[in-house]
Amino acid sequence: MSHFNAAMSARARQVIALYPEPRSALLPLCHLAQEQDGWLRPEAMDEIAALLGVTAAEVRGTATFYDMLHTEPVGKYVVAVCTNIACVLSGGAEMLEHAEERLGVRVGSTTEDGLFTLEESECLADCDFPPCVQVNHRFVRTTTPEQFDRLVDELAAGGHAEEIPPHGTLVRVRRSGGLRVDRADIARERAGAEERWG
Amino acid sequence: MAVSMPTKIVTARLEHPDSHTLARYLATGGYEGLRKALTMTPAQVAAEVDAASLLGRGGAGFPAGRKWSMLKKDPVTYLVVNGDESEPATFKDHLLLERDPHQILEGVIISAYALQVTQAFIYIRGEFALGLERMEEAVNDAYREGALGKDIFSSGFSLDVVVHPGAGAYICGEETALLESLEGKRGFPRIKPPYFPAVIGLYGQPTVVNNVETMANIPWIVRNGGAAFAAMGEGRSTGTRLFALSGHVNRPGPYEIEMVKTTFRDLIYAPELGGGVREGRDLKAFIPGGVSSPWFGPDQVDLPLGQDEVAQAGSMLGSGSVVVMDSTTCVVRASWRITKFFFRESCGQCTPCREGSGWLERILYRIEHGGGREQDLDLLLDVCDNISPGVQWPPQQTTICVLGPSIPPSIAAGLKLFRDEFLVHIKEGGCPFD
Numbered sequence: 024m025s026h027f028n029a030a031m032s033a034r035a036r037q038v039i040a041l042y043p044e045p046r047s048a049l050l051p052l053c054h055l056a057q058e059q060d061g062w063l064r065p066e067a068m069d070e071i072a073a074l075l076g077v078t079a080a081e082v083r084g085t086a087t088f089y090d091m092l093h094t095e096p097v098g099k100y101v102v103a104v105c106t107n108i109a110c111v112l113s114g115g116a117e118m119l120e121h122a123e124e125r126l127g128v129r130v131g132s133t134t135e136d137g138l139f140t141l142e143e144s145e146c147l148a149d150c151d152f153p154p155c156v157q158v159n160h161r162f163v164r165t166t167t168p169e170q171f172d173r174l175v176d177e178l179a180a181g182g183h184a185e186e187i188p189p190h191g192t193l194v195r196v197r198r199s200g201g202l203r204v205d206r207a208d209i210a211r212e213r214a215g216a217e218e219r220w221g
Numbered sequence: 222m223a224v225s226m227p228t229k230i231v232t233a234r235l236e237h238p239d240s241h242t243l244a245r246y247l248a249t250g251g252y253e254g255l256r257k258a259l260t261m262t263p264a265q266v267a268a269e270v271d272a273a274s275l276l277g278r279g280g281a282g283f284p285a286g287r288k289w290s291m292l293k294k295d296p297v298t299y300l301v302v303n304g305d306e307s308e309p310a311t312f313k314d315h316l317l318l319e320r321d322p323h324q325i326l327e328g329v330i331i332s333a334y335a336l337q338v339t340q341a342f343i344y345i346r347g348e349f350a351l352g353l354e355r356m357e358e359a360v361n362d363a364y365r366e367g368a369l370g371k372d373i374f375s376s377g378f379s380l381d382v383v384v385h386p387g388a389g390a391y392i393c394g395e396e397t398a399l400l401e402s403l404e405g406k407r408g409f410p411r412i413k414p415p416y417f418p419a420v421i422g423l424y425g426q427p428t429v430v431n432n433v434e435t436m437a438n439i440p441w442i443v444r445n446g447g448a449a450f451a452a453m454g455e456g457r458s459t460g461t462r463l464f465a466l467s468g469h470v471n472r473p474g475p476y477e478i479e480m481v482k483t484t485f486r487d488l489i490y491a492p493e494l495g496g497g498v499r500e501g502r503d504l505k506a507f508i509p510g511g512v513s514s515p516w517f518g519p520d521q522v523d524l525p526l527g528q529d530e531v532a533q534a535g536s537m538l539g540s541g542s543v544v545v546m547d548s549t550t551c552v553v554r555a556s557w558r559i560t561k562f563f564f565r566e567s568c569g570q571c572t573p574c575r576e577g578s579g580w581l582e583r584i585l586y587r588i589e590h591g592g593g594r595e596q597d598l599d600l601l602l603d604v605c606d607n608i609s610p611g612v613q614w615p616p617q618q619t620t621i622c623v624l625g626p627s628i629p630p631s632i633a634a635g636l637k638l639f640r641d642e643f644l645v646h647i648k649e650g651g652c653p654f655d
């Protein structure tokens with residue numbers, strides 16, 4: 024039994040076909056697994072391993088290196104508050120404290136209703152809107168405690184569904200089709216290049 | 222104070238709200254550079270980029286033309302674009318990815334043609350969900366337009382581009398870690414030599430790695446000629462550059478300015494740029510080129526924004542991010558936060574970096590929070606010396622990559638410029654700014 028549903032399986036195969044070597048699809052497939060399940064379940068890692076021809080330990084060992092891949096369940100909304108240098112000069116630490124109070128959880132934990140996970144993040148490259156807050160890796164640009172509270176209320180009430188999909192969904196634009204240049208074309212181009220170099 | 226606002230190269234289109242769409246791109250000269258390049262030989266295209274003297278915009282400032290000429294000739298070569306932008310306070314690639322993905326893509330296609338590469342990868346930081354979506358959309362559009370794929374614009378040249386999402390790890394911006402990550406592994410930097418990407422890169426094949434902003438300059442250079450680009454700026458620092466200004470300024474933001482012709486003072490104070498230090502306060506210090514660069518005090522504010530000019534003054538332009546700290550800034554807290562970042566992001570392969578970053582973080586934390594001891598200042602420098610011998614600029618390297626040696630500069634600069642402030646923390650048993 025496949026853990027990926029039919030649509031995800033099809034997408035996974037398409038992604039693998041984009042790369043010269045299957046293993047390159049490891050991170051993209053982990054993102055797909057999170058899109059399906061909200062986090063990276065052990066069954067998903069097993070399946071990714073089988074699809075790529077590596078061991079489950081290799082998938083897990085790689086995935087745990089990366090901050091965005093969660094091998095434990097997280098909330099529907101992962102709220103990240105940046106406290107790196109530009110943000111800390113403009114209230115980043117205070118915003119994080121406020122977020123802890125408002126959500127009633129410490130950094131790294133999830134609210135009891137399973138809606139919000141709070142994270143302290145490093146620079147998110149949006150330092151001209153400090154302190155920077157992301158929800159599910161979308162820049163929300165709430166820079167005051169009041170704006171933050173309003174956003175939390177709206178999310179809890181099911182708002183912003185359009186811009187902020189549940190945790191795990193990263194890229195909603197599908198690549199239209201696999202590679203357009205087939206291997207024979209590539210081989211021909213390369214042979215040509217060799218000639219040009221003499 | 223009037224600053225000369227240059228011809229916009231990489232941000233020209235951003236005045237349009239739909240700057241990311243193919244329609245807007247085509248209406249504003251889009252893919253004309255590619256059409257022109259395809260009428261030239263690959264060598265001629267490369268020669269224009271060389272003549273432009275375009276310095277890489279990713280941090281190290283290596284000339285793109287020279288890097289291209291070092292690519293080992295081999296039937297299988299790759300072009301990989303670095304869109305991992307995670308250097309603290311750097312936010313220019315983020316802007317370009319979201320607001321003008323086609324410009325980057327056109328740069329990639331032209332570069333691939335010049336390098337005779339048939340497969341290119343654009344590695345984008347995973348936290349840039351919108352940037353990833355916009356670039357994926359741009360790639361789809363470019364295939365439909367015939368600007369990508371088989372037999373591009375009937376030229377006989379074919380190229381595939383894959384948009385690859387990262388998954389949250391600063392170290393993957395380091396080019397060899399990025400290649401490991403693209404191969405589906407942990408982002409562990411490779412040992413150089415022998416793993417110089419131009420010789421042994423992606424899947425062991427020769428590979429060019431260039432930054433997103435570097436790519437974004439290419440269409441303009443091909444359209445207008447390398448000489449026109451080199452006519453802007455001065456010396457080795459040609460063209461314009463996108464600087465990310467943040468911290469205690471009235472108008473933080475990304476600003477495209479002509480290299481060397483503009484000073485840090487202009488950037489921070491000019492009304493059309495930074496607009497001055499917030500609430501009219503005094504400038505205490507500024508970070509000229511990302512958190513790996515030694516800080517400058519107010520006496521350096523008249524330095525021009527040029528690669529060699531800043532290097533001669535003992536720091537670097539690095540990733541093009543300038544952080545302004547006003548008189549209310551606690552430098553101990555600032556250097557603690559920067560060090561904490563490195564501690565979190567060290568990949569852990571090298572002992573001095575992995576352990577040293579944690580020691581430094583804990584010492585700085587205790588000074589900031591009232592537990593500092595008189596000997597701590599020597600201890601800080603001693604640990605720094607173990608990470609990067611001599612604690613000098615530019616830093617010595619004993620580790621696999623330069624993340625390790627990037628840790629001491631902010632601490633050393635803080636201690637050099639503001640030793641008294643560290644001592645007050647220790648003597649008063651706490652932070653005087655709290």
Ligand SMILES: Cc1cc2nc3c(=O)[nH]c(=O)nc-3n(C[C@H](O)[C@H](O)[C@H](O)COP(=O)(O)O)c2cc1C
Pocket residue numbers: 276277278279280281282283285288303304305306307308391392393394395396397430431432433435622623624
């Ligand atoms: C720790 C570390 C992080 C880096 N992060 C980035 C990054 O996020 N983006 C980038 O373009 N270059 C980054 N670099 C520089 C790259 O290794 C490489 O020099 C650059 O991508 C080359 O592109 P360029 O020649 O066009 O500048 C980083 C380097 C180090 C050592």
Ligand code: SF4
Pocket residue numbers: 392409410566567568569570571572574575620621622623624625626
């Ligand atoms: S210097 Fe630090 S980040 Fe670089 S390879 Fe060594 S441990 Fe990893």
Ligand code: FES
Pocket residue numbers: 105106107108109110111145146147148149150153154155309310311
């Ligand atoms: S420092 Fe917070 S987003 Fe850059």
